[in-house]
Amino acid sequence: MSSIRFPDQKTLDFVAVGRLCIDLNANEINRPMEDTVTFTKYVGGSPANICIGMARLGMQTGFIGKVADDQMGRFIVRYLEQNGIDTGNVVTDDTGAVTGLAFTEIKSPSDCSILMYRDNVADLLLKASEVKEEIVAGTKLLLISGTALAQSPSREAVFQSLEYAKRHGAVIAFDLDYRPYTWTSEEETAAYYNLAAEKCDILIGTREEFDMMERFEDNPGHDDNKTASKWFDYSAQIVIIKHGKEGSIAYAKDGSSHRAKSFKANVVKTFGAGDSYAAGFLYGLMQQWPIAKSMEYGSAAAAIVVSSHSCSDAMPTAEQVNDFIEKSNAASPN
Ligand SMILES: Nc1ncnc2c1ncn2[C@@H]1O[C@H](COP(=O)(O)OP(=O)(O)O)[C@@H](O)[C@H]1O
Numbered sequence: 014m015s016s017i018r019f020p021d022q023k024t025l026d027f028v029a030v031g032r033l034c035i036d037l038n039a040n041e042i043n044r045p046m047e048d049t050v051t052f053t054k055y056v057g058g059s060p061a062n063i064c065i066g067m068a069r070l071g072m073q074t075g076f077i078g079k080v081a082d083d084q085m086g087r088f089i090v091r092y093l094e095q096n097g098i099d100t101g102n103v104v105t106d107d108t109g110a111v112t113g114l115a116f117t118e119i120k121s122p123s124d125c126s127i128l129m130y131r132d133n134v135a136d137l138l139l140k141a142s143e144v145k146e147e148i149v150a151g152t153k154l155l156l157i158s159g160t161a162l163a164q165s166p167s168r169e170a171v172f173q174s175l176e177y178a179k180r181h182g183a184v185i186a187f188d189l190d191y192r193p194y195t196w197t198s199e200e201e202t203a204a205y206y207n208l209a210a211e212k213c214d215i216l217i218g219t220r221e222e223f224d225m226m227e228r229f230e231d232n233p234g235h236d237d238n239k240t241a242s243k244w245f246d247y248s249a250q251i252v253i254i255k256h257g258k259e260g261s262i263a264y265a266k267d268g269s270s271h272r273a274k275s276f277k278a279n280v281v282k283t284f285g286a287g288d289s290y291a292a293g294f295l296y297g298l299m300q301q302w303p304i305a306k307s308m309e310y311g312s313a314a315a316a317i318v319v320s321s322h323s324c325s326d327a328m329p330t331a332e333q334v335n336d337f338i339e340k341s342n343a344a345s346p347n
């Protein structure tokens with residue numbers, strides 16, 4: 014059994030809070046940005062991608078965020094609605110803020126980077142007073158994402174969501190989603206990440222992201238077990254540390270640990286791996302599957318997304334993930 018108990022009698026399974034942006038993914042792959050001239054537009058932003066992933070897997074979902082009052086903002090809201098995501102708490106900015114853009118550079122299947130345009134973005138202007146208590150009260154699982162902690166007022170909006178989630182018994186997952194360019198100081202970053210993490214039941218991050226959080230601590234060996242153990246003194250029940258293609262390791266409050274390998278994939282680009290992994294893993298936990306099976310599901314969803322051109326639009330359905338796992342296991346048993 015999964016060690017997490019989700020509340021029942023809620024109208025939504027999953028609500029994410031944070032950024033709604035646009036990804037512009039290079040069409041000409043395997044070359045630098047300087048030589049790239051055309052891009053395909055997708056909805057992006059890590060929490061948006063995870064929410065779309067959960068919706069594709071059949072979960073009842075909703076989003077708390079802010080979009081620009083422009084064509085891009087309307088494109089985002091329309092796409093969420095087409096995917097059955099409740100947009101009742103997606104607020105439209107009225108200050109002239111813009112939509113965040115992420116241009117992706119795909120130099121090779123293993124060498125990808127992102128060029129972010131994030132000055133005066135609408136997503137960081139979500140206010141605490143704009144977070145509706147009823148949407149958080151009505152969900153089994155709330156996901157927060159670290160980038161929304163980078164500035165006020167979005168930072169306070171995240172803490173308000175956490176307060177509502179605690180008040181109404183929602184399980185809270187934190188995808189660390191550390192994007193250095195959004196932050197001004199490493200000390201400030203670590204302080205706010207740690208304050209938020211103390212309140213969360215599930216922490217998911219890469220080794221590098223946890224290293225950033227351990228700025229004030231002593232873990233010179235970057236020991237995963239040491240990293241995870243600390244959080245069990247707070248609210249955490251599961252801590253996952255991701256290691257890219259090397260797979261991931263989960264630690265649970267009951268003292269168990271679980272490793273997941275990555276699946277073989279025809280990798281087009283590396284981004285999107287973490288978001289699809291989070292969606293697949295959280296979906297598994299919500300089915301009350303054991304942690305190891307949920308991790309396998311997340312890894313399979315990630316392999317599907319890294320083999321595709323987009324992040325959001327490539328999020329798989331449960332049927333696609335099941336089929337992928339079956340075929341992969343048949344091709345290379347164990
Ligand atoms: N090249 C790859 N091939 C197949 N699966 C991958 C690859 N890279 C990552 N994954 C899967 O995605 C998961 C998350 O990837 P990771 O790179 O650690 O996260 P992030 O995208 O947040 O940096 C991994 O645990 C693995 O299962």
Ligand SMILES: O=C(O)C[C@@H](O)[C@H](O)C(=O)COP(=O)(O)O
Pocket residue numbers: 034036056057058059060062115127283284285286287288289324
């Ligand atoms: O999060 C963003 O703003 C950009 C994403 O939409 C992007 O495509 C990406 O980087 C996904 O990140 P990952 O899943 O952590 O690899």
